[in-house]
Amino acid sequence: MKRMSFRCCCGLLLLMVPGLALAAGGGEVAPLVIVADTRNTRGLMAFWGNLYNESHLYFTLLTVGLIPLIGILFGVIADFLMSRIGIDLKSREFSEH
Amino acid sequence: MDWLYILMPIAGVQIFWPGLIILGVGVGIIGGFFGMGGAWMVTPGLNILGFPMAFAIGTDIAHMAGKSLISTMRHGRFGNVDYKLGIIMLIGTVVGFELGAQMVMWLERIGSVEKTVRFLYLFLLSFISWLVFYDVFQKRKKEQAARAAGRPVDSTVGIEWHKTFHNIHIPPMIHLKTSGIYCSAWLPIAVSLLTGWLAGILGIGGGLIRMPALIYIIGCPTHVAVGTDLFEVMLSGLYGAATYTYKGRTELVAAIIMLVGASMGAQIGTVATKYIKGYTIRVAFGCAVVGCAVSIVLKLLASYLPGQKAILDGMSTVLVLGVVSALSLYIFVRMLRGARQEIAQRKASVRRVG
Numbered sequence: 001m002k003r004m005s006f007r008c009c010c011g012l013l014l015l016m017v018p019g020l021a022l023a024a025g026g027g028e029v030a031p032l033v034i035v036a037d038t039r040n041t042r043g044l045m046a047f048w049g050n051l052y053n054e055s056h057l058y059f060t061l062l063t064v065g066l067i068p069l070i071g072i073l074f075g076v077i078a079d080f081l082m083s084r085i086g087i088d089l090k091s092r093e094f095s096e097h
Numbered sequence: 098m099d100w101l102y103i104l105m106p107i108a109g110v111q112i113f114w115p116g117l118i119i120l121g122v123g124v125g126i127i128g129g130f131f132g133m134g135g136a137w138m139v140t141p142g143l144n145i146l147g148f149p150m151a152f153a154i155g156t157d158i159a160h161m162a163g164k165s166l167i168s169t170m171r172h173g174r175f176g177n178v179d180y181k182l183g184i185i186m187l188i189g190t191v192v193g194f195e196l197g198a199q200m201v202m203w204l205e206r207i208g209s210v211e212k213t214v215r216f217l218y219l220f221l222l223s224f225i226s227w228l229v230f231y232d233v234f235q236k237r238k239k240e241q242a243a244r245a246a247g248r249p250v251d252s253t254v255g256i257e258w259h260k261t262f263h264n265i266h267i268p269p270m271i272h273l274k275t276s277g278i279y280c281s282a283w284l285p286i287a288v289s290l291l292t293g294w295l296a297g298i299l300g301i302g303g304g305l306i307r308m309p310a311l312i313y314i315i316g317c318p319t320h321v322a323v324g325t326d327l328f329e330v331m332l333s334g335l336y337g338a339a340t341y342t343y344k345g346r347t348e349l350v351a352a353i354i355m356l357v358g359a360s361m362g363a364q365i366g367t368v369a370t371k372y373i374k375g376y377t378i379r380v381a382f383g384c385a386v387v388g389c390a391v392s393i394v395l396k397l398l399a400s401y402l403p404g405q406k407a408i409l410d411g412m413s414t415v416l417v418l419g420v421v422s423a424l425s426l427y428i429f430v431r432m433l434r435g436a437r438q439e440i441a442q443r444k445a446s447v448r449r450v451g
Contacts, residue, residue, distance in 0.1 A: 034108075034151075034345055036106055036109065037109050040104070041106055046106075049106040049107060052107050052345065056343055057343070059345075064335065067352070068163065070353055071166035072166065072170075074163070074356050074357065075167035077360065078360040078364045079364065085436055087368070089174065089368070090175075092176075092320070
């Protein structure tokens with residue numbers, strides 16, 4: 001029970017810091033309600049637009065989950081390509097001066 | 098040429114996708130090299146490509162989180178990330194940011210928040226530019242004095258304010274191994290609180306402020322300051338992406354396309370730090386800050402001269418993109434040169450052994 005209430009408190013605290021959104025470089029967001037027009041889209045794009053229209057919560061969860069995954073995937077691919085050049089990618093010699 | 102355009106499912110606009118990749122490469126290089134998110138560069142770029150402003154900010158944050166993750170991975174392998182310092186600073190950043198955001202609300206109530214923020218931003222950028230170039234000037238002066246006295250010049254540093262801060266012994270004391278610092282835990286907390294507060298007021302990521310603060314106040318080596326700052330940007334970027342997406346202002350498709358370019362750009366920028374000395378990074382960073390400051394001056398002028406607004410806004414955007422292109426090109430060339438030298442040295446040593 002204690003652990004549950006601790007988690008709830010943590011969750012509430014997180015909700016109380018929406019200002020951190022700006023920490024990543026943002027500014028004020030216009031109070032607009034936007035609906036994605038999915039009439040001309042098909043397949044994955046239509047699914048994505050529909051998910052946005054139906055639930056911003058699921059849309060957010062999926063987006064936040066996908067960003068690090070895609071980041072890691074692209075990072076590993078870029079890492080592989082970079083290692084093909086033949087340079088040492090595990091250490092650096094230069095110091096401050 | 099329709100294939101060069103892609104429909105953004107949420108924003109409902111057709112976007113020139115190679116432009117997104119090019120923008121991603123540019124900010125990836127600069128972000129990986131300087132350790133900042135680079136919102137001041139991406140948002141105008143996305144706007145030019147046709148994104149509505151509300152989506153430009155959210156998409157920028159989403160891509161920034163992914164890009165910083167890639168750069169942090171690479172910097173981590175070079176030993177440039179002080180995770181302990183990053184986590185300690187995260188507490189101060191969160192609290193400071195909220196304080197800053199609340200202050201903006203208060204400023205809004207009393208009016209003219211935009212001009213106040215722009216003037217503060219300008220003052221801060223001018224101070225950082227002065228600090229960086231004054232540091233370089235001091236270093237040169239000390240080097241000349243050392244040469245004249247016949248002493249070695251290798252370990253000469255310019256400003257050493259951090260030594261004064263390290264003398265504050267308020268418990269608990271912490272040892273930051275990666276940065277090679279022993280100081281009071283309150284020092285990074287206070288610095289992150291201050292930088293978070295400033296970032297909250299200015300509505301920016303904070304990399305531009307945190308990177309010099311890590312160097313000059315906490316005393317991190319330049320490379321560690323870059324890596325640790327990226328770690329912070331990654332965490333705050335993920336949170337920022339979550340809140341902006343929940344408000345429906347993120348275009349993930351665009352963020353993914355930008356990440357294709359940014360993943361390569363981030364690698365180039367990060368690997369370039371391997372071949373460039375700390376002080377050269379500081380000078381290049383100073384140039385980026387000057388570019389950003391001039392763009393703010395142009396925006397401020399536009400608010401005073403409504404008749405010239407379109408021209409001045411255009412000049413500001415051209416300047417920002419010009420700075421991004423010039424710095425990216427410089428970093429790319431330095432990285433290529435360094436890599437070529439390293440490969441040549443390796444081949445020579447293999448031949449010698451053979």
